[in-house]
Amino acid sequence: MGRLAVLFAGQGAQKTGMGKSLYDNVEAARDIFDRAEAVCPGLAELCFFGEQAELNQTINTQPAVFTVDFAAWAALSAAGLEPDMGAGFSLGEYAALAAAGVLSFEDALRLVLLRAEWMQEAAEEHSGAMAAVLGKTAEEVEALTEQFREDGILLPVNYNCPGQTVVAGDLSLIEVMMAYCKENKIKCMKLPVNGAFHSPHMEWAAQNIYEEIKTAEFGMPQFTLYANRTGMPYDPADMENMKTVMAEQTANPVLFEQSIRAMLATGADTFVEVGPGKTLAGFVSRVSKEAKTCNINDFESYEKTVEALKTR
Numbered sequence: 127m128g129r130l131a132v133l134f135a136g137q138g139a140q141k142t143g144m145g146k147s148l149y150d151n152v153e154a155a156r157d158i159f160d161r162a163e164a165v166c167p168g169l170a171e172l173c174f175f176g177e178q179a180e181l182n183q184t185i186n187t188q189p190a191v192f193t194v195d196f197a198a199w200a201a202l203s204a205a206g207l208e209p210d211m212g213a214g215f216s217l218g219e220y221a222a223l224a225a226a227g228v229l230s231f232e233d234a235l236r237l238v239l240l241r242a243e244w245m246q247e248a249a250e251e252h253s254g255a256m257a258a259v260l261g262k263t264a265e266e267v268e269a270l271t272e273q274f275r276e277d278g279i280l281l282p283v284n285y286n287c288p289g290q291t292v293v294a295g296d297l298s299l300i301e302v303m304m305a306y307c308k309e310n311k312i313k314c315m316k317l318p319v320n321g322a323f324h325s326p327h328m329e330w331a332a333q334n335i336y337e338e339i340k341t342a343e344f345g346m347p348q349f350t351l352y353a354n355r356t357g358m359p360y361d362p363a364d365m366e367n368m369k370t371v372m373a374e375q376t377a378n379p380v381l382f383e384q385s386i387r388a389m390l391a392t393g394a395d396t397f398v399e400v401g402p403g404k405t406l407a408g409f410v411s412r413v414s415k416e417a418k419t420c421n422i423n424d425f426e427s428y429e430k431t432v433e434a435l436k437t438r
Contacts, residue, residue: 249321
């Protein structure tokens with residue numbers, strides 16, 4: 127039997143009602159929402175009934191998606207399924223760290239609340255934006271950003287899968303690049319975010335995260351964790367490096383496709399995405415047609431996934 131990898135959704139997957147059917151039907155998920163309420167009152171209400179515009183604000187998105195990720199993970203774990211490895215996408219990396227036992231759920235949620243606040247402040251300080259470039263190789267997108275960067279900030283920041291790379295940078299440069307793409311029939315779409323995440327615009331936020339976690343007690347990961355910053359596994363023997371890499375992630379590119387390829391190379395053949403949406407499972411399918419994917423984003427998908435994983 128191949129190995130099982132778990133993937134934790136990131137910002138962008140949020141939607142009204144997320145987590146509600148898991149809360150209603152799975153005790154382990156309900157317990158997570160109750161614990162989240164103790165740290166951040168009103169969070170369950172935000173996930174279940176919040177308006178989309180409210181959910182899309184970074185300061186709300188991050189704790190909400192993190193909690194739904196972890197509730198879906200708790201449901202999977204309560205069913206007796208244990209992954210061999212895992213990774214989160216951007217914000218999802220914090221859920222992955224908590225799931226692996228590096229941080230407690232409560233400590234990770236507190237950190238996510240601070241991260242959201244700092245990223246929001248950094249976004250307000252700089253005029254930044256993000257755009258997805260489709261149908262081009264990562265190398266072609268790198269060349270495209272070099273063409274327009276000049277003395278500003280413009281670079282690929284999310285290496286998602288073949289044919290999908292996200293660019294972040296100064297709003298003015300993003301607009302120039304998008305105009306060029308339109309003129310040259312290159313598919314490019316602006317993302318509905320208020321800043322240039324995973325770019326140097328976020329360095330202040332990344333430094334704050336490091337200051338917050340440098341003295342924290344990290345636990346030994348219970349499964350192999352892949353880092354967004356490197357695309358490779360964290361070294362459990364070097365907790366100091368883990369803290370540095372984890373903090374740097376906020377201001378550096380997410381090497382997600384590289385993580386997927388590294389997991390496949392170590393024998394992963396089944397990937398389960400936990401949290402709202404199915405975006406990451408889609409990335410896996412673009413990287414490998416042979417890999418099996420499933421997801422847990424509500425009670426129906428939870429039942430299907432648990433049944434499929436138990437009979438694999």
